[in-house]
Amino acid sequence: MKPILFQRFLPVGCLTVLLALGTLGCAPEASSTADGGQQPGTQDPSPYDLRGLTIDPGPNEPSIYPEPTREERIHLERAVASATLPENPRMIAEWEPVQGALIRYPLGISVDAVKTIASELPVYVLCSSSSQSSASSAFRNGGVNMANITFITAATDTYWTRDYAAWWVECGPAGNRTVAPVDVIYRANGVRPNDDRVPAVLASHFNLPTYYPLSYVCQGGNVMTDALKAGASTDRILDETPSQTLGQMQQKAKATCGLDPYHVMEDPAYPEDYIKHIDCWAKFIPGNKVLVKRVPSSSSFYQRFEAAASAWSSRTNAAGQRYTVIRIDGNDSSPYVNHVILNDRVLVPLVGNTTLDSKAISQIQAAYGSSYRVVGVKAASGLPWLGTDSIHCRVNAIPVLKSQGGGDEPPAPAGNLALNKPATASGTYSTSYPASAAVDGSTSTRWVSPYLSYSNRTQWLAVDLGSAQAVKRVKLVWSSTNYPRAWSLQYQSGATWYTAYSTTSGSGGIQEFTFPVATARDWRILATSNASSYYTLYELELFKD
Incomplete structure (x- = not known):
């Protein structure tokens, strides 16, 4: 799971834009029974307690962070932080066109999942130079289409590419919009320094001269946008940057990412969902829709999830339209909302419970419509999908970058008579x-x-x-x-x-x-x-x- 070093508890009344969900219980995380119900009083083994304090290093996380090699540092230093803000930025939504997926090796997903993604889409793999040979062998042995594998030489600390990789914005004047990376602070106090450098690594790899820094702590799993400039996070951003007010962070998000309004709310499943990431329970999808997790009425979190769904149904987009809220059923630990969109494919985590898996797949397919293909994906052995850590946390994407003149996208087709015409x-x-x-x-x-x-x-x-x-x-x-x-x-x-x-x-x-x-x-x-x-x-x- 994704550990939190600390949490600062805040009374609900001190937050001006938080969703009031009532008093949060402190029930331990429940495990699933064979029929998909919950067995009360049990807790999944975890290296983290429910307050989010680190007990032991996370999966595949070293206790001592490796220093980048000379090759990796030279690669890193080709791009620099911009000294100016982007012009008229708009944060790119997850369902907009992407040129490839982004993962890390050692993997947080199965080789079979890599095979599924690479069957139709390029996959960029963050990997140290010393591990690329073993990664290639694992992929070849698993039948992965190696023509769609590109290694990005980089030191990393964990496999949560969603959380530490760049956010992406389109910016610039009308008629000359480009795509640019945003580097938000991933973790405070120098924790996971190699992960925190990845936005600069990506800017360098795709020949983008600059990236835009965003100076508060937030992870990619704790931000989402509706493509029309509205955005949302949980109040974890206040826990991790206590020196800044909510208003200050909203202003920075607007100036750098164009997020306006920027909704900040409580996590309805905290402290069970101790990670406090919005992608564990809610998701903007195309068509002015918001998916919200639904738990059984017997759950201690039921009323809080219902209040969260009700709050979203009262909100509107920039055009004044109310969002359509669609519920995705599961138990307290179900990960189904934490799925990933890669162009017209939606990769949904499967937990092995046929009843719950089938129902979630059906609900998600209905929510997206027939123009999307919903594909179930099993977890890697020993790295199960969790309600706090699933495929969306471990797989990110690179949007189409050809407007920047960088990356490996081909130029616009020759002979296009309409190109740049009035x-x-x-x-x-x-x-x-x-x-x-x-x-x-x-x-x-x-x-x-x-x-x-x-x-x-x-x-x-x-x-x-x-x-x-x-x-x-x-x-x-x-x-x-x-x-x-x-x-x-x-x-x-x-x-x-x-x-x-x-x-x-x-x-x-x-x-x-x-x-x-x-x-x-x-x-x-x-x-x-x-x-x-x-x-x-x-x-x-x-x-x-």
Whole structure:
């Protein structure tokens, strides 16, 4: 599990933005019975007590932290902390496009899980130079697609890449948005120094010249965003940086990550969920939804989880829409909300209880919808999934970075006639999502339509090619959730728009179509039927062949 060095207990009344959940009991962690219920009065073996005090080093954590080798330190020092704040930052949500997963070796997941991820997606592995040979052997012996494995030479202390790796923001002026890493303080007092250096390591590896420091203590498992700038953490951030007020931390989160509002709340399962990370019990997912864990009514934490769910149902996003709260069932120690999203796949931890596993898989699939594939993943031998530490804690991701000119992403396809041409739209959600973002060659920026009501479902995005051009192929990169079911590609001749291609069964994601060649200067996408509350188009590309 992920140890906490200390906890500072605060009365609920002293926090201005905390969710009031009532008095917290101090029941010991219960183990599951064969039928998925709980056996009272028992506690899983743990190297940590419920106050979060470290008793012994954690799994695969050395008692003495190794110093980086000369090779690792040179790699580390290529990127430097930015002396300025990012311009108009927006923290990237977990369901946005990623170019690869991020794990650490020695592993916190099974080789079979690595095989599953690498079957479709590059996997970046933080690994010391001396361990890369043994890691390669383990992967090859497990049938992992080695073409999708990239080692990042780095010293690490633990396998919780979610907690210590970089947060990612898109920032910059409209039409020239880039993706940049944020380096938040991982642990206080110099604990796990190698883990804490990983954001700088990633910036160096992907040839990003700078990263943005965020000067309070927080882990990646204790922050989430809805992609529209709202964010959330538990009050652990107050425990770990007592020298700063809640308001000071909210202001820093807004300035560096664009989080506004930034909700800070109690953990409904504390002290059983002594880690106090929000990803153990709640999760933003696409479609303006929030997943919240649900425990049996017999649990001592039942009322607190119900209060947490009720509080989320009363909150709204930046467009003023209330979040839809979806409950995921389990017992006190179930880890199902702690799943990871990698493009259109959702990897859900399985605990071996057929009844609970099947129900959670079904609920999560229904929550995400048919455009996502929900895949159950078993834990590694000796490293079980826990309610406080599961696959989301041990697997992170790298967003698409090609707009930065760094990393290993290929350039935009040659011959894209719409690239960087003037673009207009019927409307936008905000100035952060302009029409120009759909033709800038980057899938880290996007056009987002205004909110779609029943009477306002028709929206368009047009591009001026500068002169009449012959076009016979279109490539579209829609959001996998916010896409039109019915749309057409049209070109203008005189005052009339003609249809080159149309569909009434749009499915989102990457789509590419050919059609009889048409020659025109002005082209547009006309969307008329929606699958969610917005249309989100990352890229519109037009080709003559």
